[in-house]
Amino acid sequence: MFKRSVTQKVVVANAAGLHARPCLAIVNTVRRFKSRVEIRTDREVVDANEILQLMSLGAAEGTELVLTATGPDAQQVIAALVDLFANHFGLY
Amino acid sequence: MLQLARVVNGVITRNVESDGNVYVYVNPSEAERKYLAETFKLDEHTLNSALDPDEQGRMEFEPEHVAIIFKRPHNYSSEEEFVFRVTSAGLFLFQDKLIVILSESVPMFEGKAFTRISSLQELVLKIVYSSIAHFVGHLKVINAVSESLEDQINTSMQNKYLLDLFSLEKSLVYYLNAINSNSKLIERLKLSAAKIGFTAENIEFIDDLMIENSQCYEQASIYSNILASMMDARASIVSNNLNWLMKTLTIITIAIMLPTLVVSIFSMNVEFPGRTHPSMFWIVLFFATVSVFMVRIVWLWKRW
Numbered sequence: 001m002f003k004r005s006v007t008q009k010v011v012v013a014n015a016a017g018l019h020a021r022p023c024l025a026i027v028n029t030v031r032r033f034k035s036r037v038e039i040r041t042d043r044e045v046v047d048a049n050e051i052l053q054l055m056s057l058g059a060a061e062g063t064e065l066v067l068t069a070t071g072p073d074a075q076q077v078i079a080a081l082v083d084l085f086a087n088h089f090g091l092y
Numbered sequence: 093m094l095q096l097a098r099v100v101n102g103v104i105t106r107n108v109e110s111d112g113n114v115y116v117y118v119n120p121s122e123a124e125r126k127y128l129a130e131t132f133k134l135d136e137h138t139l140n141s142a143l144d145p146d147e148q149g150r151m152e153f154e155p156e157h158v159a160i161i162f163k164r165p166h167n168y169s170s171e172e173e174f175v176f177r178v179t180s181a182g183l184f185l186f187q188d189k190l191i192v193i194l195s196e197s198v199p200m201f202e203g204k205a206f207t208r209i210s211s212l213q214e215l216v217l218k219i220v221y222s223s224i225a226h227f228v229g230h231l232k233v234i235n236a237v238s239e240s241l242e243d244q245i246n247t248s249m250q251n252k253y254l255l256d257l258f259s260l261e262k263s264l265v266y267y268l269n270a271i272n273s274n275s276k277l278i279e280r281l282k283l284s285a286a287k288i289g290f291t292a293e294n295i296e297f298i299d300d301l302m303i304e305n306s307q308c309y310e311q312a313s314i315y316s317n318i319l320a321s322m323m324d325a326r327a328s329i330v331s332n333n334l335n336w337l338m339k340t341l342t343i344i345t346i347a348i349m350l351p352t353l354v355v356s357i358f359s360m361n362v363e364f365p366g367r368t369h370p371s372m373f374w375i376v377l378f379f380a381t382v383s384v385f386m387v388r389i390v391w392l393w394k395r396w
Contacts, residue, residue, distance in 0.1 A: 020168040020233040052240050058170030
């Protein structure tokens, strides 16, 4: 079956970067959907469903990340993640 | 680094240029510390305590201000390999101003809790509240990381994930100590409410802080107990995984060893019956194959 793939660039706006709590917020968001999401920096690619991988990413403030979702609800998961990044991961 | 904010008529305005009554110093330089000690009469020892991660939470009354040292989680970075540390912060509350001393940059006065601030006293309580919320957030992360590590350990033969779990266990000990220290501080805040100038509403909020902090402590305590009690079991799983691998390798070795023995016997440079038989190659191959099946039969019979 054809799997839809959606890609979107986001920038880490948090002063502390992609630290512990944002990583958990990303994992919790991705787990609400069926699609598989990868996050790519200029150095590596990690599975957005794996908190261990996300926390090792060490993306600082201003880092550009490429989100790629593959699956039936790819569009929705990307929209939810973009919203999460824009709202500072719901921390404040 | 100094950031100025202003609390006027219940509203906090961040990053003001002048006329601020909230001074946030992030990792103050030597010159800034000297300025603070000379201008605002901050005790040098208390000022250093605010920047010392090993300092316990406490409160001290000075002639012109009250100094509050509280614990907060250290910003986690990927280099720390799952060790979540704690740090200290200082609040110096004067009649007309509040000086906040932080060892690292954290977003201050963000979120719903800071939308309405009636006084500097209330701001102090909300800063302590944000620290408790930060601890709770990190505890959730520790729990998620611990679950993820457990999944990895189920199939792992390395110590790496076990060592990461030890790091989490150590982090929880730091957190328990820090949260406990904050609980003592909150109790003291309540006992000194009149002296600090807390209103009835503020005291109600302190009660909420006590409940939140004790829940946070219990959560950390439960996670710590679970991690500690299951550590031996997880070490056994890793050891068991390694044993399974060794068993598989042994099966392969024995399965190869017996046919090799058969072929070796027939390869000896001595005379034996039927050496020149035209089908001798296939006969040797037959015995070698039979030996493999024999190993298999013994294996099943012994239920290894």
